């Protein structure tokens with residue numbers, strides 16, 4: 308789980324690894340690719356929410372009253388980085404339907420490889436844990452920008468967890484240099500970036516493969 312990088316956790320669960328391999332296959336259909344990402348997000352979400360605080364709520368079972376353990380779903384915010392993060396958010400929202408959902412719209416400029424922001428809509432920061440999701444951590448600039456946006460909105464680094472499907476070492480380094488206290492959870496730490504800043508071996512352009520665009 309823990310990796311050689313500080314604050315980077317690699318999910319080595321066989322189901323996650325198997326489904327990721329299916330996604331990497333370039334012959335995978337758009338429909339299959341989306342379905343697999345949603346399923347992996349659900350599995351990663353199960354691990355990432357392991358230490359959520361529990362409170363109790365008094366309920367009546369058919370036999371007697373009891374103080375039953377519950378999570379306060381609305382204390383959680385799921386924030387996808389658009390577009391590709393949306394499908395991961397679907398998986399997480401299925402796990403915690405009461406969670407709030409924010410959106411940060413970014414696209415990577417093809418020339419500069421730097422993120423361009425086009426939308427920010429976020430729930431209140433107060434007392435919430437924010438799970439930021441994006442399938443690809445490549446150069447890391449999009450993820451750094453998204454955490455900067457959260458910070459400006461009043462969310463502290465200690466309130467944020469970042470979940471990426473596939474990460475490049477370059478991106479992990481850049482992200483941790485900017486936000487060392489934000490843990491990164493990923494399913495794979497790949498080899499490197501190519502000359503177009505794509506992750507190798509990676510899975511190609513996540514947004515295009517998810518939504519059938521080019």
Ligand SMILES: O=P(O)(O)OC[C@H]1O[C@H](OP(=O)(O)OP(=O)(O)O)[C@H](O)[C@@H]1O
Pocket residue numbers: 388389390391392413414415416420422441442443444445446447448449450478504512513514515
């Ligand atoms: O780490 P970085 O080098 O910044 O790259 C990663 C970003 O690139 C992809 O999005 P893209 O810009 O293709 O937008 P899209 O989701 O709309 O396709 C991906 O989903 C990340 O947001």
Ligand SMILES: O=c1cc[nH]c(=O)[nH]1
Pocket residue numbers: 443445504505506507509510511512513514
């Ligand atoms: O490999 C990469 C890098 C950035 N964005 C993607 O979708 N894939």
Ligand SMILES: [Mg+2]
Pocket residue numbers: 512513514515
């Ligand atoms: Mg894209």
